[in-house]
Amino acid sequence: MSGALKRFLPMFDRVLIQRAEAATKSKGGILIPEKAQGKVNEGTVVAVGTGAVNEANGQVRPLAVAVGDRVMLPEYGGTKIELEDKEYTLFREGDIIAKIAQD
Amino acid sequence: MSGALKRFLPMFDRVLIQRAEAATKSKGGILIPEKAQGKVNEGTVVAVGTGAVNEANGQVRPLAVAVGDRVMLPEYGGTKIELEDKEYTLFREGDIIAKIAQD
Amino acid sequence: MSGALKRFLPMFDRVLIQRAEAATKSKGGILIPEKAQGKVNEGTVVAVGTGAVNEANGQVRPLAVAVGDRVMLPEYGGTKIELEDKEYTLFREGDIIAKIAQD
C-alpha cells in the first residue's frame, strides 16, 4: 500500500475504493478498445472512515465494510480522489450496494 | 444458485430479486411477441441485506422478506444487476409491495 | 375470496382495496353512460399489511383498518393491482380518508 494511501484517513462514514480493472479482452479473447471498456462497478475497499454518526443519539456505529472487502458500487456517484497519481473513488457507506464474498 | 449469486451480499435493507419470466403465450394459447410481453412485476427473492438500520436509535431490524419469497414489485424503480450474464433487480425492502404466499 | 387475493400479503402499512361499483342508474332510474359514471371513492378492504413501522423507535403498530372495512378513499393516488383479471387499488394506511361504519 502506497504511503499516501496509508496516510489517507476518511472521515466518518466515507469509504475509499479502488475500482477493479476493466476487462481488456472479451470472453472470446477479442481485444476490447479502451473506449468500449466502460466503467467497472466493482472494487476493493482500501480505506474506511471512523464510523457512521447516528443523527438522533450521536452514537458512532462502526462501518459494515472493512479494508480488503470486495464491493459492488452504484452506477453513479462517488468522488474521484487522486493519491500519488493513482485514482480512487470515495463513497458513503450507505451508497455501497453489496459486498462480494471471496470465492 | 450460481457462484456469483451466492457471493453477492446486499448491504443493509437491499433485496436482490429475480423477475418471473413473462408469459410467452396468451391464455388462449396465442404466441405473444417479445415486444408486447411487457415487464413482469413479480419475482423471487434471491439475496437479502443484513437488515434495516433505524435512523433514530441505530438498531438493525431484520428484513421482512427472505430468500425464496415470491414478491410483487412496484411498476418503476429498482437497479439492474448483472451476475454471470444473468439479470437481477435490486430493490429497497420498503419498495416491495407485497409477498405472494405459496399455493 | 380468489386464490390470488388470499395469497396477496401487502407489506407494512399497505392496504389493498376493492372499489365499490359505480352506480349505473341515477336516483331517478335513468341509465348513466359508463363514461359519465366517474370513479367511486369508496371501497372495501380486502387485504392489510403487517403494520406501520415507526421510523423513530422501530416499533410496528397494527393498522387501523381490517379486512372487510368499508372505507372512503382520496380523489387521487393509489396503485392499480391486477389479480386474476380483477382490479384492485393499493393505498398506504395514512392515505385512507375515513372508515364507513356499517348501517
Next chain:
Amino acid sequence: MSGALKRFLPMFDRVLIQRAEAATKSKGGILIPEKAQGKVNEGTVVAVGTGAVNEANGQVRPLAVAVGDRVMLPEYGGTKIELEDKEYTLFREGDIIAKIAQD
C-alpha cells in the same frame, strides 16, 4: 345528523366540517348575489378522527377539537366530501386556525 354522516369515521387527525352558510344579506339588509357571497371560513365540526399519531414515539394524542365545536378555517386547503348530497370539507387538525367559543 344524517345516517351517512353518523357512519363517517375520519381516520387519525382528520376533521370533518360543515361550513357556515354565507350571509345572503349585507348588514344594511341588501341582498348579496350568490356569486359575491364568497366562501365562509367558519364552520362546525361534525366528525373527528381517532387521534394524531406522534411520528417519533407512535403515541396517539386525542384531537383538540370535538363534534359541535365552531372553528375558523384557513383560506385554502381542505377536501370536499359529499354525503347524501350534502357538502362537507375535510381538514387536518393542524390546519384548523382557531376554535370560536360559544356566545
Next chain:
Amino acid sequence: MSGALKRFLPMFDRVLIQRAEAATKSKGGILIPEKAQGKVNEGTVVAVGTGAVNEANGQVRPLAVAVGDRVMLPEYGGTKIELEDKEYTLFREGDIIAKIAQD
C-alpha cells in the same frame, strides 16, 4: 375587547396580533399620505394558542408570548383575520421576531 375577539381561541402555536397604527405624521409634524405610511411591523398580542406541540415527544410547551405583549413582526407572512370588521394578523409563535418590553 370585542365579543368576537374574546371567543377567538387560536389553535396550538398560533398567535393573534393587532398591528400598531402607522404614524400619520412624520417627526417634523408633516402629514404622511396613507399610501406612504407602509405596514407597521409592531403589534400587540390579543390572543394566544394552547401551546406548541413537540413533534418528537408529543409534549405541549406553553407559548413564550402572552396577551398584552408588544411584539415585533417579520416583514412578510401572517394570515389576515377579520373579526367584527376589525383586522388582525395571525402568526405562528416561531415567526415572531422579538418582544418589546414596556417603557
Next chain:
Amino acid sequence: MSGALKRFLPMFDRVLIQRAEAATKSKGGILIPEKAQGKVNEGTVVAVGTGAVNEANGQVRPLAVAVGDRVMLPEYGGTKIELEDKEYTLFREGDIIAKIAQD
C-alpha cells in the same frame, strides 16, 4: 444603550447585531468612496434571544453568544431592524460564523 434597544427582546435563538463601521480610509490613508466601502461582516452582539429550543426534546439551550461579543457574520442573510433610526441586523445563532476574541 438606547431605550428601544434595551426593550428589544429577541425570541428564542435570534441575535441582534450592530455591524462594525466600514473603514473609510485604506491602510495607506486614502479615502474610500462610500460606494466602494462594501458591507462589513463583523459586528457586536447587542441583544440575544431566550435560547434555542431543541426540536426533539423541547429543552431550551442557552445561546453560545452574549451581549458585547464581537462576531463574524455570513456574507448573506440576516434581517434589517431599525430602532430609533439606528440600523441593526438580526441573525439566527446558527448562522453566526465565529466569535472574535478581544485583543
Next chain:
Amino acid sequence: MSGALKRFLPMFDRVLIQRAEAATKSKGGILIPEKAQGKVNEGTVVAVGTGAVNEANGQVRPLAVAVGDRVMLPEYGGTKIELEDKEYTLFREGDIIAKIAQD
C-alpha cells in the same frame, strides 16, 4: 499564528482551514503558470469550533479534527475568510473528506 487568527473562534461545527500552496513546478521541474495551478484540495486546520450540536438530544460532540491536522477538502463548497490579508476557508466538519496522517 497571527493575532487575528488566534482571536477567530469558529462557532459549533465550523472548521477554519489554510489551503496548502499549489505546486509551482511540475515533477519534471517545469514552471506551472499560475492560471494552470488549479485549487489545492488539501490544507491544514488552523481553528476549530466548540463542537457539533446533536439536533435530537442537544448534546455537544467535540469535533473529529484538531488544530494542526492536515485534511483533504471537497472540490466545492467552503466560505472564504480573510484575516489580516491572509485567505482561509471555512468548512463544516461534515464536509471534510479525510484526515491525512503525518509521514
